[in-house]
Amino acid sequence: MEAMIAITGLDVMFGDTHAVRDASLTVAPGESFGLVGESGSGKSTILRALCGLNPDWTGRIVVDGQAQGRRRQKGFFKQCQMVFQDPYGSLHPRQTVDSTLMEPLAIHGFDDRDSRVERVLAEVGLGPSFRFRYPHQLSGGQRQRVAIARALVLEPRLLLLDEPTSALDVSVQAEILNLLKRLRAERGLTYLMVSHNLAVVSVMCDRLAVMNRGRIVETLTVAQLRDGTVTQPYTAQLLQASQGYDRAAADRIEDFAA
Numbered sequence: 017m018e019a020m021i022a023i024t025g026l027d028v029m030f031g032d033t034h035a036v037r038d039a040s041l042t043v044a045p046g047e048s049f050g051l052v053g054e055s056g057s058g059k060s061t062i063l064r065a066l067c068g069l070n071p072d073w074t075g076r077i078v079v080d081g082q083a084q085g086r087r088r089q090k091g092f093f094k095q096c097q098m099v100f101q102d103p104y105g106s107l108h109p110r111q112t113v114d115s116t117l118m119e120p121l122a123i124h125g126f127d128d129r130d131s132r133v134e135r136v137l138a139e140v141g142l143g144p145s146f147r148f149r150y151p152h153q154l155s156g157g158q159r160q161r162v163a164i165a166r167a168l169v170l171e172p173r174l175l176l177l178d179e180p181t182s183a184l185d186v187s188v189q190a191e192i193l194n195l196l197k198r199l200r201a202e203r204g205l206t207y208l209m210v211s212h213n214l215a216v217v218s219v220m221c222d223r224l225a226v227m228n229r230g231r232i233v234e235t236l237t238v239a240q241l242r243d244g245t246v247t248q249p250y251t252a253q254l255l256q257a258s259q260g261y262d263r264a265a266a267d268r269i270e271d272f273a274a
């Protein structure tokens with residue numbers, strides 16, 4: 017089966033900073049793939065290069081069979097959308113939920129906008145009363161639901177999730193993770209998810225890549241992560257650093273999500 021994402025030999029520079037070095041990964045259709053590693057290891061940079069927010073890269077990026085250049089074609093965003101960490105920052109403060117969701121539909125020329133907006137709001141667990149609210153009238157969790165609705169309203173097959181719950185309280189975090197899990201199952205979505213939290217990745221992903229200083233040091237299944245069967249010393253170190261609270265954290269997330 018053709019990969020949904022195939023990245024080969026990706027390098028990203030910011031001036032003298034070599035943010036990503038020779039990174040390669042593939043994500044199958046319907047798979048959920050995690051990117052983990054310390055702050056500054058290059059995780060977000062890979063996501064941003066994928067969706068065209070970092071034009072300065074070399075290597076090869078193929079999404080759903082299409083080799084990507086510097087700029088993304090308009091149609092790309094019907095297939096691939098991104099959800100950011102901070103929903104407050106990513107939603108326009110003077111736009112209602114309705115206009116936030118209508119905008120992409122108008123840009124892409126959909127004519128059944130009204131019913132699409134209603135449907136996607138219901139899918140993320142927000143009733144029709146939320147439609148004409150502003151971001152400041154919403155809780156953090158509700159704002160992230162709106163950001164997810166905005167990502168889904170064009171019915172993409174792939175979501176790039178950059179720390180989608182790390183700005184939220186732990187109990188709200190589990191709610192949003194649960195929602196993302198359900199949406200993936202219902203829509204057969206593919207996820208590429210950045211997290212510094214191994215517990216979140218172990219609950220949400222099938223496989224993951226461990227990054228250190230711009231390099232992918234190891235690719236693992238979640239089963240290997242849970243068993244601790246890793247081959248690279250860096251991964252072992254990362255596991256050791258988080259395992260104490262990590263297993264408990266994963267159990268907590270699953271409890272909340274149940």
Ligand SMILES: Nc1ncnc2c1ncn2[C@@H]1O[C@H](COP(=O)(O)OP(=O)(O)OP(=O)(O)O)[C@@H](O)[C@H]1O
Nearest residue numbers: 030033035053054055056057058059060061062212
């Ligand atoms: N727009 C930019 N301009 C200059 N340097 C950047 C830019 N974006 C990222 N960097 C640098 O690239 C490196 C990788 O950053 P990146 O944000 O990808 O890391 P990360 O693993 O996602 O970390 P975090 O978890 O903190 O977001 C860092 O050294 C960062 O300072």
